[in-house]
Amino acid sequence: MNRVVLVRRGASVEARECGDDGRVVGTARLPAEELAGFVRAREPGRVRWVWDDTTRWYPGLLDAGVRVERCTDLRLTHAVLRRSPFVDQSLLTDDETPGWDALQPVSATEAALFPLDDPADRLDPVGEHRRQRVALAAAEERSRLDLLLAAESSGALAAAEMTHAGLPWRADVHERLLTELLGPRPTAGRRPAVLEGLLAEIRRALRVPELNPDSPGELLRALHAAGLPVPDTRSWTLERLDHPGIPALLEYKRLSRLLQANGWNWLDTWVRDGRFRPWFLPGGVVTGRWASSGGGALSVPVQVRPAAVADQGWRFVVADVAQLEPRVLAGMSGDTAMAEAARSADLYEGMVAAGAVAGRADAKVGMLGAMYGGTRGESGRMMPRLARRYPRAIGLVEEAARAGERGELVHTLLGRGSPPPAGEWAARPVDLGEPADEELPREVRDRHRRSWGRFTRNFVVQGTGAEWALCWLADLRNRLWRLGSGTVAERPHLVFFLHDEVVVHTPGHLAAEVADEVRHAAAAAGRLLFGSFPVDFPLDVSVVRSWAEAG
Structure with missing residues (x-):
């Protein structure tokens, strides 16, 4: 496969052909405005575009x-390689x-192709690409890292395409939902009518006429004065x-959160031309999970999801995997007993059927405790039983x-490394016999250690779950492209992704094929990560007109 490194040079672009070791074997220079035509002409062949950052080139x-x-996104791959224990950092x-x-x-498109005074322009993508190729060639578990880096870069392409296409969003439906829940749109600086009514009720009940519950x-202070210490x-x-x-x-608190997060200001800011276009940030969380910038894309509440309506003649295919992280834990640990439970559509019910625990609630609480560090209460009580039944996973x-x-x-x-712990406790060796430090007593250090242990416990599972989801997304993106014709937005295309859930916008006549491809991509992701190990990733797939109608 040919690798072409794109380099900005003022108002022009250099396209440098590189070998697999990152060495340049040929260079072409062209005006920036001719880049799209150059890429279009080369794209039908087997080429991997290498650039400093997808958000700067692909939009x-x-x-x-x-x-x-x-593509190879050097910014994202650099971040992975810098923390991977498989890589010789020298x-x-x-x-x-x-x-x-x-x-x-x-996260914003400049009027010009390249923004002025971009820190990326002070970096050499050719040199960085060469260093990465050398480090990869010498890395332990190179095949795993290769898969991770390819999936990470493919995720960056998918993220840019989701922003470009946008999630269909009906502003009129959103307005109606807000009016039904909050009352008519208020004038600037005023609360909606429903909040005003609730506020009057709260003030009367607490006997504080001027209370501002925000x-x-x-x-x-008002709660304490009312005898509620x-x-x-917090709501809970x-x-x-x-x-x-x-x-x-x-x-009041529930509706106020809705107003602040997804009220009229949100609608005015983030919905344009019938589309919600947030910026998705692959690798935005240390575990490899995605983050988002703008519009709270990863926490769209159910109250406003009815406004996400597919275009006329189109449908949404919405899919999510049940209990992703426990299934990933079964696969990465090679625990055949847990994999057997995972053959059930509901893994927790599978654990009950196997006799590991008495009820589904016990299974869920126990597994969440195992993955997040709950060692007390009900989750702690379940741990010994889970450890006996699933010794490799636990x-x-x-x-x-x-x-x-x-x-x-x-x-x-696949080799994404955890960040190093910070703080004085991490700089000191663990020695249970050492005297307590006057500046940092042993009980404080032990509390920090246990807290970091809970983080690393979950890091390995959540991070591997993010890798499975990336592989799912990357494969699905290409499967969708092959279903239709035209541009990205004219074919079936991804419009939303959240950890273990995807939303595809598709012409209605292709919806059944899209649903099949979603399932095939999930199965392929399992094989990529876990080979022939028998762990299943069943999906709940819905074909709907509105996102709110999904499962």
Whole structure:
């Protein structure tokens, strides 16, 4: 496969053909405005485009109607390689390394093809590509890293395409939902009518005529004065109280959150031309999970999802995998007993059927405790039973937790490394016999160690789950492209992705084929990560007109 490194040079672009070792074997220079045509002409062949950062290159190509099948996103791959324990860091390090470490994605399209004074322009993508190829060639578990880096870069392409196409969003439906829940749109600086009514009820019940419940300090003082000595004003704390003003207060907080997160200002800011276009950020979380910039894309509440309506003649195919992380844990640990439970559409029910626990609630609480470090209460009570039934799975997360407590690094199945722990406790060796440090008492250090152990326990599972999802997404993206014709937005295309859920926008007559391809891509992702090990990833797939109608 040919590798072509794209380099900005003022108002022009250099396209440098490279061998597999990263050495340049040919160079072409062209005006920036001719880049889209150059890429379009080369794209039907087997080419991998190499660039500093997908967010700087791909949006402009998409706007020109050019879709790229493969790329290497040097910013994302650099971040993975810098933390991977499989990589000799001396082969990756250079004077430019701090610049690559600090490079951030961009989330706005400039009027020009390339923004002015971009820190990426002070970096050499050809040199970085060569260093990465050398480091990969010498890496332990290179095949795993190759898969991770390819999936990470493909995820960057998918993210840019989702922003470009946008999630169909009916502003009129959103307006109607807000009016039904909050009342008519208020004038600037005023609360909606429903919130005003709830506010009057709260003030009467707590006997504080001027109370502003949006101020945690004021609200806490009012609750204390009413004989409710709560430590905070969080909803889960208030739910435990028995007082006539609490139901109205809880409803006020719920609707106020909706107003702030997805109210009229959100609609005015983020919905344009019938589309919601947030910026998705692959690798935005240390475990490899995605983040988003703008519009709270990864936390769209159910109250406004009815506004996500497919275009006329189109449908949404919505799919999510049940209990992704426990299934991933079964696969990465090679625990055949847990894999047997995972053959059930509901893994927790599979655990009950196997006699591991008495009920589904026990299975769920126990597994969440195992993956997130719950060692007390009900989850702690379940742990011994789970450890006896699933020794390999529970042993894997326990080993990761102990490594974290010792201040060691852990890694995912494909080689994404955990960040090093910070703080004085991490700089000191673990010695249970050493005297307590006056500045950092032993009980404080032990608390920090246990906390970091809970993080590393979950890192290995959540991070590997993110790798499975990336492989699913990458394969599905290409399967969808092969179903239709025209540009990305004219074929079946991804419009949303959240950890273990995807939403595809498709012409209605292709919806059944899209649903099949979603399932095939999930099965392929399982084989890529776990080979022939028999762990299943069943999907709940819905074909709907509105996102809210899905499962």
